[in-house]
Amino acid sequence: MRIRLFVTLLVLILALSYWAQAQEKYPDRPITVVAPFPPGGVADLTARPVAAAMEKVLRNPVVVVNKTGAAGAVGMSYVANSKPDGYTLLLSLSSISIIPEADKLFNRKPAYTMDQLVPVALISADPTIFVVNAQHPWKSVKEFVEDAKKRPEQISFSSSGVYGTLHMATEMLMHASGIKLKHVPYGGAGPALTAILGGHVDTLASGPAVVIPHIKAGKLRPLAGWGAKRVASLPDVPTFKELGYDIEFYIWAGVFAPRGTPQPLLKKLRDTLRQAVNEPDFKAAMDKLQTPVAYLDAPEFQKFWDKDAKMLADAIRRIGKLEIKEVK
Amino acid sequence: MLETLQNLYLGFSVALSPVVLFYAFVGCVIGTLVGVLPGVGPLAGISLLLPATFGMDATTALVMLAGIYYGAMYGGSTTSILMRIPGEAASVMTCIDGYEMTKRGRAGAALAIAAVGSYLAGTLSVVVLMFLAPPLANFALRFGPPEYFALLLLGLLVLAYMSTGSMPKSLAMAAFGLLLGMIGIDPMTGFFRFHYGLVELGDGIGVVPVAVGLFGISEILLTAGQPTPPKVIKPRLRELLPFREEWRASFGPIGRGTLLGFLIGIIPGSAHIISSFVSYAVEKRLSKHPEQFGHGAVEGVAGPESANNSATSGAFVPMLALGVPSGPIPAVMLAAMMIHGINPGPLVIKEQPALFWGFIASMYVGNVVLLILNLPMVGLFVNLLRIPYPLLYPAILIFAVLGVYAVNGSVVDVWIMAVMGVLGYLLRKFDFETAPIVLGLVLAPMLEMSFRQSLRMSDGSYAIFVSRPIALIMLMVGLALLLLSLRPVFTKAMDWRRSLGIEGKTSLGEEKKI
Numbered sequence: 001m002r003i004r005l006f007v008t009l010l011v012l013i014l015a016l017s018y019w020a021q022a023q024e025k026y027p028d029r030p031i032t033v034v035a036p037f038p039p040g041g042v043a044d045l046t047a048r049p050v051a052a053a054m055e056k057v058l059r060n061p062v063v064v065v066n067k068t069g070a071a072g073a074v075g076m077s078y079v080a081n082s083k084p085d086g087y088t089l090l091l092s093l094s095s096i097s098i099i100p101e102a103d104k105l106f107n108r109k110p111a112y113t114m115d116q117l118v119p120v121a122l123i124s125a126d127p128t129i130f131v132v133n134a135q136h137p138w139k140s141v142k143e144f145v146e147d148a149k150k151r152p153e154q155i156s157f158s159s160s161g162v163y164g165t166l167h168m169a170t171e172m173l174m175h176a177s178g179i180k181l182k183h184v185p186y187g188g189a190g191p192a193l194t195a196i197l198g199g200h201v202d203t204l205a206s207g208p209a210v211v212i213p214h215i216k217a218g219k220l221r222p223l224a225g226w227g228a229k230r231v232a233s234l235p236d237v238p239t240f241k242e243l244g245y246d247i248e249f250y251i252w253a254g255v256f257a258p259r260g261t262p263q264p265l266l267k268k269l270r271d272t273l274r275q276a277v278n279e280p281d282f283k284a285a286m287d288k289l290q291t292p293v294a295y296l297d298a299p300e301f302q303k304f305w306d307k308d309a310k311m312l313a314d315a316i317r318r319i320g321k322l323e324i325k326e327v328k
Numbered sequence: 329m330l331e332t333l334q335n336l337y338l339g340f341s342v343a344l345s346p347v348v349l350f351y352a353f354v355g356c357v358i359g360t361l362v363g364v365l366p367g368v369g370p371l372a373g374i375s376l377l378l379p380a381t382f383g384m385d386a387t388t389a390l391v392m393l394a395g396i397y398y399g400a401m402y403g404g405s406t407t408s409i410l411m412r413i414p415g416e417a418a419s420v421m422t423c424i425d426g427y428e429m430t431k432r433g434r435a436g437a438a439l440a441i442a443a444v445g446s447y448l449a450g451t452l453s454v455v456v457l458m459f460l461a462p463p464l465a466n467f468a469l470r471f472g473p474p475e476y477f478a479l480l481l482l483g484l485l486v487l488a489y490m491s492t493g494s495m496p497k498s499l500a501m502a503a504f505g506l507l508l509g510m511i512g513i514d515p516m517t518g519f520f521r522f523h524y525g526l527v528e529l530g531d532g533i534g535v536v537p538v539a540v541g542l543f544g545i546s547e548i549l550l551t552a553g554q555p556t557p558p559k560v561i562k563p564r565l566r567e568l569l570p571f572r573e574e575w576r577a578s579f580g581p582i583g584r585g586t587l588l589g590f591l592i593g594i595i596p597g598s599a600h601i602i603s604s605f606v607s608y609a610v611e612k613r614l615s616k617h618p619e620q621f622g623h624g625a626v627e628g629v630a631g632p633e634s635a636n637n638s639a640t641s642g643a644f645v646p647m648l649a650l651g652v653p654s655g656p657i658p659a660v661m662l663a664a665m666m667i668h669g670i671n672p673g674p675l676v677i678k679e680q681p682a683l684f685w686g687f688i689a690s691m692y693v694g695n696v697v698l699l700i701l702n703l704p705m706v707g708l709f710v711n712l713l714r715i716p717y718p719l720l721y722p723a724i725l726i727f728a729v730l731g732v733y734a735v736n737g738s739v740v741d742v743w744i745m746a747v748m749g750v751l752g753y754l755l756r757k758f759d760f761e762t763a764p765i766v767l768g769l770v771l772a773p774m775l776e777m778s779f780r781q782s783l784r785m786s787d788g789s790y791a792i793f794v795s796r797p798i799a800l801i802m803l804m805v806g807l808a809l810l811l812l813s814l815r816p817v818f819t820k821a822m823d824w825r826r827s828l829g830i831e832g833k834t835s836l837g838e839e840k841k842i
Contacts, residue, residue: 038656039375040663048379064379068736070530071513077527102518111527156785162518184473184784185516187777190653190662194596197652200472200785209666213651213673288669322517 026086026265030061033089033255036075038068042207042291046123046253047091049285053276064091071161073099073111080112084260086269090117094165094252097309101316102163117256119305120266121273122296124286125252127227128169128205129237131220133196141177141224141243144203148179156182158192158201163316166192169205169226169249171315176245196220207251208233209290226250232292252294252308254301270298332459339685343693348388352690355392356697359399362416366407366540366724367731369416370400374660386668387683391690393661394644398450398691401600401637402698405442406709409629410435411724413544417535418600418636420766421608423543425621425628432624436568436710441578441626442633443702449586449634450695453641456590457648458688462677465649468594473781474792478802479595480775483602483767485806485813486609493622498764501755505768506775508533515773516780528740535601535770537732537745542762544728545749548721550756557717568707570626578630581611585634592635593642596654600639601770607635641691648684650674 031054035047044066051062067075072095079090090096096114103110130141138144148155159167162185174181184201186192189210196204197219204211204220208231214220215234222237226249230239240247255273257266276282277295286293296304342348362373373396381389404419409426422442429438456464471479484502511522512532523529570578588610589603611631612621621628646654651672653659662672670680677684712720732745752762786792794800 038660039378040660044378045663045667048382066375069738070527073530074527106519108520109525153787162516182784182787184781186781187515188659190659191596194469194646194652195472197650198469198472209671213671213675217674219674285667289666290671321519 026268027058027060029087030063031058031087031089033062033064033091034075034079035064035066035091036068036072036078037066037093039066042251043072043091043093043253045289046286046291049282050091050123050255050273050276052285053279053282054272056279056281057272057275070111071095071099071164076117077112079256079258080116082258084258084262086257086261086265088258089120089269090256091123091253092256094168094250094308094312096256097305097312098163098165098168098316101309101313105316105321114309116259118259118261118266119298119301120255120257120269121277121298122252122254122294122301122304123273123277124291125250125294125304126207126209126291127225127231127239127248127250128166129208129211129225129231129234130170130173130203130205130223130240131196131211131215132203132223133199133201134219134221135199136202136221138223139221141238141240141245144223145177145179148177148181152180153182155203156184156201157203157205158195159183159185159204160189160192161185161187162322163319165251166205167319168312168315170203171319172226172247172249172311173205173240173245175315175318176240176247205249207291212290233290249311250308252304254305266298335681335685336458336689338681339687339689340692342387342682342686343391343689348391348686348690349693351384351388351392352395352694353697355395356399356694356701359396359401360403360698360701362396363400363403363419364406364415365731366413366415366544366728367536368734369404369418369536370397371657371660372735373400374657378660378664381664382667386665386670386680387686389664389668390661390683390687391694393664394640394687394691395694397657397661398446398637398640398694399698401450401633401640402443402446402702404636405446405629405633406439406705407544409438409442410709410712411544411720412547413724413728414539417539417766417770418604418639419633420539420543420601420763421604421632422629424608424763425623425625427547428622428624429626429629430713433567434570434574434624434626435713436706437570437574437626438629439706439709440568440703441570441574441630443699443706445578445582445585445630445634446637446702447695447699448582449589449638450641450698451692452586453590453593453638454688454691454695457641457645457691461645461649464594465646468596468646468654469650469652470798471595472796473778473785474796474799475802476595477775477778477782478793478799478806479592480602480771480778482802482806482809483606483771484775485809486606486767493759493761497760501760501762502764502768505765505770506772507768508538508765509769509772510776512773515777516784526740528738532773533744533769534735534741535766536735537741538748538769539766540728540732541745541748542752542755542765544724545745546752546756546762548725549749549753551717551721553753568710574626577626580614581607581627581631582634584610584614585631586638589635589638590642593639594645594654596646596652600636600643603635603639604632605767605770607631644687647672648687649677651676 033047033051035043037043047064051064055062067078076096079088082088100110100113132138157170186195195201211220215222222234225231225237225239227239228248277293362368374393400416404415405422407413407415408419408422409430412423412427414420414423426438511529513530514521585607588607592603608628611627612618643654643658646652647658653662665672729742732741755762782792
């Protein structure tokens with residue numbers, strides 16, 4: 001009898017102390033950062049240095065896991081539905097706001113909703129650059145828009161896929177300037193680049209790191225950027241804002257946690273990431289990727305995310321469902 | 329020429345430095361393993377090992393990843409030949425004649441020819457890569473959606489030569505494969521098709537689970553259904569090496585496979601998988617005894633195995649010369665370059681000569697390493713067949729499940745494999761061939777995408793397919809092939825029933841007795 005009581009007490013004490021420890025001693029086992037895109041993509045390439053830097057700060061293993069599928073929806077909904085214990089995080093790109101909105105448009109049961117996730121920190125935000133094949137005569141946005149107005153749906157652009165980030169950027173330009181371009185979607189940013197290099201499409205919006213080598217080689221000509229400021233490595237290329245178009249677009253990467261993660265853990269994660277982005281190794285890794293760090297802490301990131309998500313939602317609604325047009 | 333030799337000297341000095349050599353070796357070993365394991369292909373292998381290269385320098389990282397890629401093409405043939413399980417998707421065609429050779433006790437010969445063919449193809453294609461990368465890459469860029477569509481259509485016509493049995497049955501299977509390829513997100517509008525609420529089906533059905541199911545699992549089921557257990561094939565040592573006539577029959581296919589694979593490999597978006605299908609069809613068409621295909625023709629192993637190897641070198645052309653990916657695997661390798669601060673682009677060859685030439689030289693070295701690795705392994709692998717079936721088959725099943733699961737970490741893929749296994753079993757009971765399903769599944773998404781992109785480019789006018797010279801030429805070749813394949817229908821009018829498979833049954837039955 002006494003033994004049984006003793007055992008019960010012991011178990012209780014252990015359980016209590018474990019519970020307390022779970023909060024205090026976080027983290028005491030490896031943290032998983034889910035990258036919802038395949039290895040070698042922007043999300044993956046950002047997640048790895050982030051994880052390595054977090055590992056240093058926390059002195060605890062941080063593992064990157066690629067959970068891919070359905071344009072990122074598989075990995076995102078996996079984290080959105082994970083236990084909010086601080087051990088499963090998500091490193092996602094702006095498409096996190098596109099998927100639920102597209103699901104809404106098609107009356108699909110959403111894979112996840114945005115309020116299932118809370119932002120922890122923004123890591124990077126790269127403005128897209130508008131490039132044209134160098135064989136075309138346009139030297140400025142003005143010339144381009146004038147020409148495009150004369151012949152709607154004649155000049156084409158490639159994208160990483162319908163409703164993909166690169167499609168969104170060009171959609172915003174079309175809306176702001178009142179032009180209509182012909183959309184030829186490709187399966188990914190790589191094929192979209194190949195298409196413009198081969199002259200099969202005329203224009204493309206893509207990240208600076210991707211297009212700069214081809215600009216240097218004289219194959220592509222940059223006309224403008226979507227950022228609030230000019231891109232450091234392209235100082236002569238104006239922004240759309242300077243040119244009077246009120247559009248901004250970034251391919252960004254940020255860290256998210258499932259909603260319901262206890263505040264103390266979130267605080268710890270935010271502190272960790274703040275230190276992590278200042279690690280010299282992390283900075284060097286991002287330099288090599290030619291992706292500038294654009295760190296924002298959770299409250300500012302939330303504001304940034306809300307604004308970005310609204311912009312994307314508007315763009316998706318403007319595009320609407322693509323109906324199959326009958327050929328005349 | 330002199331400059332190339334000097335550059336090559338530079339390249340070899342890089343490739344033969346101990347560290348690079350070591351990682352080339354590691355890459356080749358891992359590649360062979362990745363190829364041998366059913367399900368896990370080079371893409372999964374390279375993706376999983378990308379993080380391991382972060383600590384290396386750019387050349388070492390690229391050399392190792394490339395080693396995995398072409399190493400997998402060597403290893404992929406092993407399980408295809410021995411157990412009729414495609415080690416990776418490009419080895420589907422090798423299953424057909426390779427496994428038939430095994431049944432006739434020629435497993436060793438098939439493995440040896442696959443290894444030598446891979447070696448010759450790998451080495452010869454690097455020579456072409458070395459001399460012609462920049463001009464070829466610019467030619468490859470001219471392949472837009474209309475050209476690509478014409479090429480894929482050509483690939484589909486290959487079916488006419490692929491079937492060993494009845495044509496209508498093959499066409500039905502190809503159509504089924506094409507329909508399977510329709511599952512997933514509509515690439516032009518974003519609508520989901522036939523996904524039945526499964527998010528995993530959004531990306532469509534993967535080639536790997538289908539190929540492993542249709543070929544491997546169905547084979548296991550068929551064997552289990554036999555009244556008497558199959559005899560354990562005990563290979564004799566002196567039968568390990570190919571006979572002289574087998575060598576002689578192989579050299580033509582190896583040469584043609586190399587050329588074909590390389591050309592298909594350089595076209596962006598194209599894959600080593602298609603090259604093996606096309607090579608098989610070409611060999612069957614050119615063969616003096618096409619009826620042996622499907623019953624252990626050595627050409628059916630030599631051609632496709634050379635083609636898929638040479639296609640890997642082809643895929644490096646746009647990657648190295650222009651910095652654009654020609655498929656998912658080069659895309660991961662481009663990422664590896666970016667991680668090391670090298671911005672992939674048209675200037676890499678000029679700005680990073682040590683990287684480019686070191687890479688080229690390492691491929692010469694790597695192919696020698698793989699040949700040395702793989703030839704002695706033939707004896708070892710063949711002895712796997714000595715394992716009695718009650719032990720061997722459950723083990724294969726476990727590896728197949730593990731491999732298919734590992735590719736995406738998706739249980740849905742394992743289920744797809746299981747369903748395809750049962751389907752493959754039923755189809756083979758009814759004498760349907762399963763290879764056309766895989767071909768259809770591989771081609772369908774690309775065919776649809778390029779067709780609709782072309783029409784988007786031309787605002788719905790079909791003239792785009794005949795107004796662009798490359799597309800037009802390919803369509804003409806396709807038409808010529810089609811007419812050629814129809815010729816027997818006209819010239820041997822009396823024999824038409826045979827091509828419909830009504831009488832095919834009896835002839836198949838006879839061959840089985842032999």
